[in-house]
Amino acid sequence: MKPKDKKIIKPHRPARLKNTRLRDLAVLDDFPDNIKFKAKRTPEKVAENYKKSMQLISGRILEMKSNYQYIIEADNIIYTATLSGRLKQFAFHSKSIVAVGDYVELDIAAEPPRIENILPRKNTLTRYLGTNFQRPNIIASNLDQVIVTSSWRKPMIKPALIDRYLCLAALDNIDAIIVINKVDLCKNRKELEETTSYYKTVGYTLLYTSALTGEGIDELRELLKNRDSVFSGQSGTGKSSIINRLEPSLNLPTAEVSDYNEKGKHTTTGTILIPWSFGGHLLDTPGIKTVNLSKDAKSQIPRIFPGFAPLAPLCYFNDCTHTHEENCAVLSALENGKIPATRYLSYVNLINSL
Ligand SMILES: Nc1nc2c(ncn2[C@@H]2O[C@H](COP(=O)(O)OP(=O)(O)O)[C@@H](O)[C@H]2O)c(=O)[nH]1
Ligand SMILES: [Mg+2]
Ligand SMILES: [Zn+2]
Incomplete structure (x- = not known):
């Protein structure tokens, strides 16, 4: 070993001038002997020390509040977290950097807990606002399935609309299940079967339900168990009624009347992932009402x-x-x-x- 490879351990010096540039070294003569210069920390060192104090756990964003506030579920504990400064910079430029449903790494040693990393998404529920000005709006991420809900009557079943909802789900790369609700209003089961058999034939899971009689609700619950789902479909088809039947504690407002009121007044309701008592989540969002298709x-x-x-x-x-x-x-x-x-x-x- 060459002598220069030996690490010379110098005694700790309080004053360090290595990174200080002085035009005229003579100025040092004016400093008192006991002055302490603050050591300049290298960026690598900063990151190292910072990470050492972190306590990262993985979690999921359930809800986004204003001012970079997020409700996060991690190991069955709910945290209110903020965004790391680095991610905030991105978020400032792109509104879609964080979405409900994102899996994140959360530093719970920080006060308040801080999102340090956002993991790659398997899919996104994206809707386009406006018809000409095609602005994509990410409503949520990492969903397992869309429950395309139609009613047999009131409103009348519209297979063309089912097609459109199925296309929307496919464009988002999310599986779809078809639910035909209000089958208590069906007098002729053969007609119901005939109208909907195509979807079964081509491989979709299709259920007949009635939020009124409870038909098909247990089967639907089985399909929702331990998965993250969102209900889509025309207003009035019984989505909220079905959800209340599945999970009575949610007590969502139902009927067209309250729907119209919502449009006019409570438009502030945001997107939220609600845990089902039987496992998995329900995405509740006003964003799903838009059925515009993207340019491509x-x-x-x-x-x-x-x-x-x-x-x-x-x-x-x-x-x-x-x-x-x-x-x-x-x-x-x-x-x-x-x-x-x-x-x-x-x-x-x-x-x-x-
Ligand atoms: N007959 C019948 N009516 C239903 C059923 N499900 C919902 N409804 C009624 O349909 C209306 C709209 O239901 P709602 O759950 O608000 O529909 P949403 O707009 O899809 O959430 C309400 O008056 C419900 O009582 C059903 O299975 N059978
Ligand atoms: Mg509703
Ligand atoms: Zn062809």
Whole structure:
């Protein structure tokens, strides 16, 4: 070992001038002998010391308040946390850096606890505000499923609307389950089966429920257990009634009347992940009412429209729109009756509306 490799341990010196630049060293003569210069800390050192005092745990954002305040669930404890300065800088520029549903690393040694890291999202529930000015709005992240809710009657079942909701879920990369509610109003079960069989055939889980009689509610609860879900669907189809039936303690306001009042008055209600007593979460959000599709949805819908996913790769053209093209698997399926004319028409209408 060369002598210069030996680490020379110097006695601690209170004054350190290494990083101080002085034009004229003679000025030092004016300092009293016992002055203490503060050692300049290197950035590496700062980070090191800072991390040592941290106590990171993983958690989930349930709710966002104003002023960078977040409600976080971690190990069954609820924390009110703030955002680290570093993340705040990002948040200032991009409103979507933090979303309800995000998994985070929380420093519980800080006072108040501080979000130090946001983990990558598996998906986001995104809605577009306005029709021309396409501004994406991230409502929540890391959801397992969308419960597309329709009613048999009052309001009348609209399969074209179900198609649209299913497309929205697929665009968000979130699984969908279909719930047909108010089946107590159905006199003819065969008609109900026929109207909805297509979705079952192409692989969707479809349930018939009644918030009034309780039919299908236990089955639905099983599907919601230990998963994070959000209910979508037209107003008045019975979403709040179903949720109250599943979890009576939530006592959500129901009926069209209160819905209209909400629109006019309590528009401040935010997005929140509510833990179910049976495991998993319910996302309650006013943001789901928007059903606008994004600009680039038009190019994706030929591949994600209900039932089209396995067919589109079989079309001759990669970017087949299933309208005028030769050797189109969707058009063949339409001809041989595998796709009902009503669904195909719904597809064409949806594409043309974009
Ligand atoms: N007959 C019948 N009515 C229902 C059922 N579910 C909800 N309703 C009624 O439908 C109306 C709208 O329900 P609500 O839960 O507010 O619908 P939401 O807008 O989807 O949340 C209310 O008057 C409910 O009482 C059902 O299964 N059967
Ligand atoms: Mg409601
Ligand atoms: Zn095609």
